[in-house]
Amino acid sequence: MEMQRSGSDKSTLSSVTNALLLLSYFEKHESISVSEAARLLNVAPSSAHRSLSTLKDFGFIRQQDSGRRYEAGHRLLEIALGALSQISLRDIARPYLEELSHSIPAQIWLIKLDSNHAYSFDMHLTTGIALAKPDVISSQPPHTLAAGKLLLSRLSNAQIDKLYPAEQLATSTERSISHKAELLHELELIRKYDYAVQIRENLPFSGAVAVPLLGGTDELLGALAVSGPAEDFDPDSRRERVLLARQASRAITQDIRNRLRGKPGML
Template identity: 60%
Template sequence: MTSDYSDPKPTRTRPAPASSSSLSSVGNALLLLEHLEHNGSISVTETARLLGVGISSAHRLLRTVTDAGFAVQRRSGGRYEAGHKLLDIALGALSQINLREIAYPHLEELSRRIPAQIWLIRMDSSRATSLDAHLTSGVQLATPDFIASRPLHTLASGKLLLSTLTASHLNRLYPHERLPPVTARSITSKDQLFKELAAVRRAHYAVQLGENMLPSGAIAVSVYGLTGEILGALTVSGPVEEFDRVGLHERLPLVRSASVAITDDIHERLRQR
């Protein structure tokens, strides 16, 4: 369903010196990645100007970092944005701070305003992992282990991550047209999923309605890093009937406000490091 890798005396050889051109290429790549880290996106023309190279050289370098996952181009001819590898680096830095400690007061405050299960979800390329949960509803709809076992396309938080990936990456994750359903309401085709992800990109939030567990619905909004990359998802889940149009209209502003507060606190903690 569409929602909205012995010698005892080894021979020692002196490594060949790196050529000036290879060193220059590495330097250009690092400068490009630094720009993406701080600015979020860049065009081919801006890359050529930044590096002092021709358009064709700029385009080749952008394609190289894109193929390696450090950048992403969402449409042909469009700007290049920070990719999922930069997200991995950001998550490495984030792992050095106590994300639960930062987020907890915001989860607690949100739980006072919304009678539901509130989850802070960290995501990888194929699964979603619960970092913390603040349970305020009387019904236990899911557990962290349950969430970690679910395919991303059946989770509101998973759809947020998938919406940031290139079509090439999505095709590697989902090589077949038919997707494995979890419930009768799960998305079951790649075409259907791509349409759903396009809607998520436009709306900047994701919803699931009984797609990983029939009685359960959820809404998820992003928690962002310093360069606008998605670090995780703040998700509110509850009985599916509470996530109709009216329920979403009432909950979305509250969830977004809590996500912004968590993001602001993460940024402040990272700046202090």
């Protein structure tokens, strides 16, 4: 004999169904109003407003500045990003970095910092110049690398103190940052300008710039770095490489966001 559902069970099932219908709406629409939600759920506007408010309280949706419409919130995007992470960042980034490589004869890297001396390389492209190999770079202290300093800048000073308990820092060349106070000052500049530079700091003949690579909800995925001979990083060339690297990084981020919304990539 089939058990009958109680009124409470039916109410809960209805609430879950309404929530799923509202979340599914964002698959093809960027925002929804209370009246649109009421029509979608076939309920009174007051009921639709309660459903939207509950989803907003849990971060699945958020109210636009006007207050009249709701759009996807950080939790919904985080879940989508988790699903997207099954697609390799390398596969998404490759066409944009290959396009970047046509503009710069250099080495191009996607780098993550796992600990104070552990890196993972999602991609390494060499176009016309090869100064270092991933295993060589990974043996260098992060504060001697443009990408390393950029990733360190995302940490708090308290976290930096844990990674670097001593005032004296390990160096790779005579140009390396050798004191924590100096490192903290440079990290403040990186936070301000949102890019990092190293000139002859990890290898005596190399230079590099690095910019952040952000995901679909603006979380830091890693650093995009362009490296080459130190003489190729005079102020004008440095600015040009930062600009080109930022363009590539933003294109990758936009592609990720498009995929989250079910749209094709930009290329």
